[in-house]
Amino acid sequence: MIALSGVRKRYDALEALKGVDLEVEPGELLGLIGPNGAGKTSLLRIVATLSKPDEGRVRVLGCDPNVVPGKIRRRLGYMPAEFGRLPDMTVHEYLSYFAAAVGVPRRERLRRIEDVLELVDLVERRDTLVSAGSTGIKQRILIAKTLVHDPELLVLDEPAAGLDPRARVEVREVLKELNGLGKTIVVSSHILADLEEICDAIAILEAGELVARGPVAELKARLRAGRPRCSWRVVLRAEGSPSPLEVLAEVPGLGDLVALDDGMRFTTAERDANAALAALLAAGHVVLSFREEEPRLEEVFLRETEGLVT
Amino acid sequence: MSPACAVAGRAPGGARRLLARVVAAAQWAFDSPSAEHDARTILSSPKVGLWLGVEQLALLGGTAGGVAFLSELGHVDAFRGSDSGLLGTELEFLSLALFLTCIVPLRSSGLIEGPRWRGYFDQVVTTGISPLRYFAGKWATSQIFFLTLLAASLPLVLLSGLLFGASWPRVAVSYFLLYAYCNLLLLTSSGLAVAFHEVVALILCWFGFGFSFFLGLVPAPGTLSLLSPARYLVRPLAEAATGPGTVDHAFYASLRPFGLDLPWELFALAAWGVLGAVAVGACALGPLHAPSPGLNNFGALVLRGDRKRLFFRRHRPLLLRRVELSFLFENAGPGLRRWQLPLRALLQVALVGLFACLFLGACFDLTSIEQTGREVVLAFHGVACSLVVLATWAVFAPSRLQALCSFRLGRLRVPAGAFDAAGVLCVLALVVVLHTVGFSAGRDALVGTTSWWERLGPEEACLRATSNLGVFCAFALWGLLVLQSLGARWRARWQVLGATVLLAGALAIVPALLEEAVREAATGDAPLDALLASPLLVFAEASPLVQTQVDAVGVPGLELDTWLVRKGFWFWQGLFLWLLGPEVFFLHRSLAREAAWLRGERSPSPSDPACASCGGRRWVPAGRTSWSGVLFSVLFGVRRCVDCGAFGARGRGRVERRWRVALGAANFALGLGLLGALFVYVAVRA
Numbered sequence: 001m002i003a004l005s006g007v008r009k010r011y012d013a014l015e016a017l018k019g020v021d022l023e024v025e026p027g028e029l030l031g032l033i034g035p036n037g038a039g040k041t042s043l044l045r046i047v048a049t050l051s052k053p054d055e056g057r058v059r060v061l062g063c064d065p066n067v068v069p070g071k072i073r074r075r076l077g078y079m080p081a082e083f084g085r086l087p088d089m090t091v092h093e094y095l096s097y098f099a100a101a102v103g104v105p106r107r108e109r110l111r112r113i114e115d116v117l118e119l120v121d122l123v124e125r126r127d128t129l130v131s132a133g134s135t136g137i138k139q140r141i142l143i144a145k146t147l148v149h150d151p152e153l154l155v156l157d158e159p160a161a162g163l164d165p166r167a168r169v170e171v172r173e174v175l176k177e178l179n180g181l182g183k184t185i186v187v188s189s190h191i192l193a194d195l196e197e198i199c200d201a202i203a204i205l206e207a208g209e210l211v212a213r214g215p216v217a218e219l220k221a222r223l224r225a226g227r228p229r230c231s232w233r234v235v236l237r238a239e240g241s242p243s244p245l246e247v248l249a250e251v252p253g254l255g256d257l258v259a260l261d262d263g264m265r266f267t268t269a270e271r272d273a274n275a276a277l278a279a280l281l282a283a284g285h286v287v288l289s290f291r292e293e294e295p296r297l298e299e300v301f302l303r304e305t306e307g308l309v310t
Numbered sequence: 311m312s313p314a315c316a317v318a319g320r321a322p323g324g325a326r327r328l329l330a331r332v333v334a335a336a337q338w339a340f341d342s343p344s345a346e347h348d349a350r351t352i353l354s355s356p357k358v359g360l361w362l363g364v365e366q367l368a369l370l371g372g373t374a375g376g377v378a379f380l381s382e383l384g385h386v387d388a389f390r391g392s393d394s395g396l397l398g399t400e401l402e403f404l405s406l407a408l409f410l411t412c413i414v415p416l417r418s419s420g421l422i423e424g425p426r427w428r429g430y431f432d433q434v435v436t437t438g439i440s441p442l443r444y445f446a447g448k449w450a451t452s453q454i455f456f457l458t459l460l461a462a463s464l465p466l467v468l469l470s471g472l473l474f475g476a477s478w479p480r481v482a483v484s485y486f487l488l489y490a491y492c493n494l495l496l497l498t499s500s501g502l503a504v505a506f507h508e509v510v511a512l513i514l515c516w517f518g519f520g521f522s523f524f525l526g527l528v529p530a531p532g533t534l535s536l537l538s539p540a541r542y543l544v545r546p547l548a549e550a551a552t553g554p555g556t557v558d559h560a561f562y563a564s565l566r567p568f569g570l571d572l573p574w575e576l577f578a579l580a581a582w583g584v585l586g587a588v589a590v591g592a593c594a595l596g597p598l599h600a601p602s603p604g605l606n607n608f609g610a611l612v613l614r615g616d617r618k619r620l621f622f623r624r625h626r627p628l629l630l631r632r633v634e635l636s637f638l639f640e641n642a643g644p645g646l647r648r649w650q651l652p653l654r655a656l657l658q659v660a661l662v663g664l665f666a667c668l669f670l671g672a673c674f675d676l677t678s679i680e681q682t683g684r685e686v687v688l689a690f691h692g693v694a695c696s697l698v699v700l701a702t703w704a705v706f707a708p709s710r711l712q713a714l715c716s717f718r719l720g721r722l723r724v725p726a727g728a729f730d731a732a733g734v735l736c737v738l739a740l741v742v743v744l745h746t747v748g749f750s751a752g753r754d755a756l757v758g759t760t761s762w763w764e765r766l767g768p769e770e771a772c773l774r775a776t777s778n779l780g781v782f783c784a785f786a787l788w789g790l791l792v793l794q795s796l797g798a799r800w801r802a803r804w805q806v807l808g809a810t811v812l813l814a815g816a817l818a819i820v821p822a823l824l825e826e827a828v829r830e831a832a833t834g835d836a837p838l839d840a841l842l843a844s845p846l847l848v849f850a851e852a853s854p855l856v857q858t859q860v861d862a863v864g865v866p867g868l869e870l871d872t873w874l875v876r877k878g879f880w881f882w883q884g885l886f887l888w889l890l891g892p893e894v895f896f897l898h899r900s901l902a903r904e905a906a907w908l909r910g911e912r913s914p915s916p917s918d919p920a921c922a923s924c925g926g927r928r929w930v931p932a933g934r935t936s937w938s939g940v941l942f943s944v945l946f947g948v949r950r951c952v953d954c955g956a957f958g959a960r961g962r963g964r965v966e967r968r969w970r971v972a973l974g975a976a977n978f979a980l981g982l983g984l985l986g987a988l989f990v991y992v993a994v995r996a
Contacts, residue, residue, distance in 0.1 A: 010953065050637060051430055056951075066909075070641040073438035084430020088350060100343040101437035145433070237447065 001026045001153060001184045002047055007056035009042050009208075016042040017058065018208040024186060029048040031195035032188040034205035041081060041157055043205065047186065048155045061153055074102065077151035081158045083138045091117070091133075091141055092126045095148055102149040120174055127189040136167030139248040141173060154178065155189040160194055172198055196296070220294055222259040229255070230270055231293040234277075235263040240284025247283045251276045265293070343439070349451045353418070361455075362462045369466055372405025373398065385551035395474030396546055399467050400943035403484045403543045406463050410492055411538070413459075413501035415515035435637045443647075444638070445500055445593040449493075453469055456492040460485060475803055485576065494537075494582045495519065499588060501589030504635060505597055523636025529562065532574060533668055536581045542574060584664045591657040596639030597651050598715055626681045651717040651724065655732075716905060725902050791890040795897060896931065900950075903930040907952045920956070 002024040009017040016039045026029050034040050045051040047060055049069040058065055060072050069212045089097065104112055120140040125133065130141060139159055146154060152295045159175070160168045168191065176198050179185055189195050195202060202219055204212040214221060238244055245259050253272040258265045267277060270292075277290050339345065348957025351357070377397070434444070467481060495515070502511035519538055526532075529548075535541040541562075548562040646653075717724045796809050906912045907928045914927035920925070932950040948957050 020517045048436055049640075054908070062717065069637075070438045070440075073436050073641065076436065078433070078436040080432055084433050093346075093350075097346060098433070098437060098678060100346065101434060101439045103438070104342060149437075 001028070001061065002186065003059040004043075004046075005052045005057040005059075007043070007046065009039070009046065009051070010054050016051070016208050017046075019020050020205070020208070020210050022203060022210060024184060024214065025180055026079070026184050027179070027187045028198045029175065029187070031199035031202045032205065033192060033202060034188075035196060037207075038205040038207040040134060040205055043187065044078075044155050044188060048076060049073055050078070074149070075152050077146035077149070077154045078245060079142050079146045079154070079156045079159060081161060083142055089130050091122060091129050091130055091144075094130045094141065095144055098145045099148045104149055112148055112150070116147045119147065119177070120144045120265060121170065134167075135162040136164060138171070139163060139167070139171060140174070143171070147178070152184065154183055154185045154187075157186055158183065158190070160189050160191050170192055193296075229267045230273070231256075231265065231267050231278070232273055233263065233265050233289075233291055233293050234280065234287060235289040236280065237286040237288065239286055242283065244280060244283075244285055247279050247285070248276055251279050263288075336450070338443070339446040339450035342443050342450065343434075344444050345447030345451045348448055349454070352451060352455050358458065361413070361459065364404075364413075365459055365462055366466075368409040369402050369405045369463055372408060373401040373466075376401035376404065380547075380551065383551075388428045389563045395471055395476040396550075398470035398474055399476045399481060399484075400543050402463065402467050402470060402546050403488065404540065406460075406488060407491065407539050407543060408523065410459070411519045412486065412516070414452075414492055414495035415512055415519075417455070418448065418496045418499045418503075431638075435641070438641050439638075440641050440643060441596060441639050442642070448500065449496065451494075452496050456489060459492075460489060482488050483575070484539070485541060487578070489543060490582060491539050494586055497586045497589035497593075501592035531578070532562075536578050536668055537576075537585065539578070542578065545574075581664060581668065584660055588657045588661045588664075591653060592602075594642065594646060595654060595657075596637055596642065644734060648718075651719055651729065655729070669865065717903075725898065725905075734748065737882060791887070795803065795890060795893050831850075900930045900932055904952055921951040921954060921956055921958065923956040924954040926951050928952040930957065 002022065004020055004022045007022075008015070020039070020042075020043060032040050032043065035048060042051065046053050046058060046065075046076060049060070049065040049072050052066065061075050063072050065072055092113060094228070095116065099109045101107075101113060114123070115128075117126055120142060120143050122140055123135070124138065130138070135142065135143055139162075143156070143159060144195045146156070156175075159261070160171050172194050173185065175185060179200075187195070187199070196216060198217060201213065201215050203210060214222075234244075236244060240247075244264055245257065248254055248257055248264060248266060251268075251272070252275075254266045254268045254276060256265070256267045273290075273292075278289065280287055324393050330845045440971075467476075470476065471478070471481060498519075499511060499515045506514065522535050522537040526538050526542075527544050532541050545562050580996030609928055715725075717729065793809060901913075907930070912928075918927040918929060921929075928951065929949040930952055932945070932948050948959060
């Protein structure tokens with residue numbers, strides 16, 4: 001669906017992309033993460049045919065953007081990070097504008113607009129002014145605009161930027177639904193928790209270089225394999241004596257011991273976990289669950305990146 | 311059944327298909343999103359009220375002002391009875407024409423509602439909408455706007471006509487001309503806004519049509535004011551006011567471009583049609599540069615090597631929109647892109663040919679004008695030649711962005727620079743023909759010949775005109791070389807245009823103004839006068855203004871004709887070509903190489919040295935000749951890194967500062983030596 005090979009992009013002295021290789025399979029939902037200035041927007045604009053790479057090969061939807069950019073644009077939905085202002089337009093008129101621009105036949109326009117409004121849950125706001133909406137509403141309008149011609153590939157630049165938690169959840173649900181419909185989606189975001197939940201794969205950019213790329217589970221497994229200590233979570237009913245905190249404090253090799261409302265959290269090497277469990281049971285506490293905590297995407301990100309800025 | 315078919319179904323016979331096509335085209339235009347958007351911005355009730363209110367004020371003010379002006383000149387008494395109605399309606403139409411000249415470009419060039427300013431242009435581009443459909447929408451909505459403006463003027467015109475009498479067929483023709491004029495303004499301003507920044511386009515539009523409007527009002531050859539309806543509207547007033555037998559009356563009454571007795575309106579509509587077609591072509595084909603990798607439209611617009619430049623030269627806001635526009639023009643159909651080379655050539659020749667015909671055609675309208683008028687027209691001929699050269703430069707002098715562009719012609723890639731050079735030669739050939747014919751006709755008219763085509767044989771005047779034209783064309787060519795050289799360095803077209811104007815002023819107009827003084831100095835008794843004046847005289851004689859004046863060349867005593875003008879001028883031409891030719895060649899070769907790098911058609915070779923600054927291996931030859939000819943470009947040749955703009959040595963090239971200083975000093979010394987040699991030569995001859 002997307003194939004980038006050795007893509008470089010320079011803005012004067014600033015090298016925004018330094019030979020990025022990236023492939024996105026059909027139907028994949030790829031999350032693009034990276035610190036500010038990592039080159040995410042440059043990469044997305046190249047994919048969206050709005051910028052040309054200085055070096056390297058790009059193929060989007062099987063076509064070369066240098067040769068047939070118009071053909072790609074008609075099959076691609078691009079959502080920029082900023083909401084372009086249009087004067088005095090209602091939501092329906094705004095969508096109609098872009099539906100006409102992408103060449104949706106007049107007789108189909110109304111149905112398409114109703115469909116996407118329903119998808120992003122904006123049916124009730126169809127006749128309100130675009131400019132009157134909150135940031136969350138505007139983001140959803142932008143998503144609706146991106147979908148109005150039923151594109152095969154969606155390129156979304158920071159769709160959750162500036163949204164409150166509820167709106168973020170809504171956008172996340174919309175993306176999940178779209179991915180379920182078979183759309184290929186490339187989405188960049190700073191909110192890693194959102195991407196962690198919905199993305200099939202993650203690509204991490206730093207200082208113009210692709211430092212990691214793969215399924216979320218694989219990246220986490222890589223992180224887990226690479227670190228000497230794991231984080232453990234125990235849910236228990238404290239019925240014995242001494243207290244769980246005192247019991248675990250006596251177990252050698254445990255660290256970062258934290259008492260929680262329903263249990264404990266600590267870190268230890270994998271081989272010492274059994275000793276901790278045995279100590280709790282021996283003290284008479286009822287252990288309801290004992291499991292290793294998965295590393296979060298933030299941890300993966302922090303491990304893979306070094307805070308470099310181009 | 312579609313509405314197009316329904317309408318066509320009611321039409322009889324063979325007109326059915328044509329009507330269906332017209333209706334379908336109108337539907338296509340009105341279905342454009344820009345039509346919907348523009349309709350919302352233009353036709354919202356407060357804005358319509360504002361436009362119409364301003365229009366009424368302009369009409370009333372213009373009419374009252376016109377009456378007051380004529381009254382001041384004592385011409386009002388010429389309009390009595392039904393003629394007073396003529397005065398009222400014509401003044402209202404003139405005011406309306408002026409109002410439209412101001413308002414239509416302001417609206418249509420996108421200055422007020424430019425999509426870039428609202429930050430959604432990227433989204434429009436990624437919809438894949440074709441530029442023609444985008445502009446068609448704007449055109450379609452503007453028709454409603456124009457009709458509204460014209461309809462709003464009806465009450466005043468009707469009132470004036472009904473109370474004081476008017477020629478209603480003439481009123482109808484005037485409205486038709488004004489409607490066509492609106493479309494001309496719309497198309498031209500849109501076409502200019504594609505090629506230039508909106509503000510520049512607006513200024514050019516106001517200047518061009520305003521100048522034509524002014525020429526329509528004053529006693530000048532009618533051909534010059536063909537781009538505005540002012541002459542048609544003012545003619546009955548001027549004829550009544552000036553009275554027959556005067557030179558002014560002859561100017562207003564006579565309009566015979568190329569000696570043809572046809573109505574002025576036909577010539578005007580033909581000229582408008584050509585200009586409109588060129589503008590539509592510009593809207594369909596876009597600016598003459600492709601979005602190459604070095605052209606960025608993300609954030610601050612920067613190109614390679616910019617960090618080596620001075621701070622104030624890094625920021626080029628005027629480029630931003632053109633870059634964005636070029637992405638829009640990628641959406642043009644493949645057929646249009648395939649044929650763009652011949653189409654662009656056709657449009658450029660048509661544009662410059664139109665200007666050439668407008669200016670030079672004025673010289674044929676001489677037979678009915680008195681002696682004084684003829685001399686005025688013939689004197690104007692020199693100005694016309696200069697303006698044609700200016701137009702040629704404006705069209706063909708490329709900026710750096712343009713020079714990076716190229717066309718595919720089968721398997722051949724034609725650089726835009728070569729395309730421009732071929733275009734210049736074609737246009738100059740056209741000008742040669744028109745100039746020869748025009749100059750000959752002008753001289754013949756002065757000596758009383760009745761028709762120009764009877765005297766086109768190898769007469770002395772014709773030979774003189776053709777000889778002068780050789781000088782004129784050489785002047786045009788080396789001027790173009792200067793601009794090509796500058797354009798290869800500069801990235802914005804407005805910079806090249808500015809240089810064009812300066813060059814025209816410095817080398818065409820100023821020497822002409824100085825010519826008399828220089829001539830006196832050259833023929834003075836003191837040898838020093840002649841010594842100092844001679845090189846200046848060469849420039850003065852080279853000016854097209856001087857070259858096309860009647861009997862300008864040939865001062866007895868110094869025999870300027872035989873050696874100074876002929877040999878001296880050609881000596882300077884040769885010198886300029888020797889200095890500028892290699893500069894232009896090397897610069898454009900470098901640009902072609904850079905364009906190949908940017909398009910990915912070349913790959914770095916391991917034998918290429920790595921750049922000390924960035925490690926890149928992509929180099930382009932940088933002559934850095936500073937207009938110093940073949941010799942120095944070889945000796946001092948360096949190369950420039952495509953990635954970071956750093957310079958490196960090439961062959962025997964020297965990149966150190968002292969070598970650059972030495973090069974400058976050598977150039978300066980060479981120039982001084984040549985001037986000194988010429989002074990000595992002149993002194994010996996004198």
